[in-house]
Amino acid sequence: xxxxxxxxxxxxxxxxxxxxxxxxxxxxxxxxxxxxxxxxxxxxxxxxxxxxxxxxxxxxxxxxxxxxxxxxxxxxxxxxxxxxxxxxxxxxxxxxxxxxxxxxxxxxxxxxxxxxxxxxxxxxxxxxxxxxxxxxxxxxxxxxxxx
Numbered sequence: 491x492x493x494x495x496x497x498x499x500x501x502x503x504x505x506x507x508x509x510x511x512x513x514x515x516x517x518x519x520x521x522x523x524x525x526x527x528x529x530x531x532x533x534x535x536x537x538x539x540x541x542x543x544x545x546x547x548x549x550x551x552x553x554x555x556x557x558x559x560x561x562x563x564x565x566x567x568x569x570x571x572x573x574x575x576x577x578x579x580x581x582x583x584x585x586x587x588x589x590x591x592x593x594x595x596x597x598x599x600x601x602x603x604x605x606x607x608x609x610x611x612x613x614x615x616x617x618x619x620x621x622x623x624x625x626x627x628x629x630x631x632x633x634x635x636x637x
Contacts, residue, residue, distance in 0.1 A: 495563065507618065538568045577599075
């Protein structure tokens with residue numbers, strides 16, 4: 491694995507974490523949405539990551555020799571899923587979405603949990619930015635040695 495591969499791996503992680511942050515922001519923005527396009531309250535979403543190969547095909551033979559068959563070196567968002575947990579029902583007979591008993595079905599979004607997820611994704615994003623910066627610094631030092 492050379493320095494460009496390590497940068498490519500970090501770039502794939504940056505993209506995956508950016509998409510995760512977008513989903514988290516959507517969850518937080520809809521934490522009080524009692525109506526959605528599909529009907530009913532908003533359903534919390536989460537991303538599912540999957541490993542992926544980002545190396546060019548001609549490098550794949552060497553990669554398999556190095557890491558064994560099926561060696562993966564990047565990450566991507568495989569899909570976005572809805573959380574099956576039910577939301578809370580609150581008593582508010584004045585709400586326009588209240589049922590006959592006066593209860594309103596709320597989204598299954600926990601804002602505190604989403605903040606923790608956002609901090610985790612942000613830290614992972616920062617770590618990958620730092621990895622790219624370190625790889626660039628190593629690359630520049632190698633070029634200086636060659637002079």
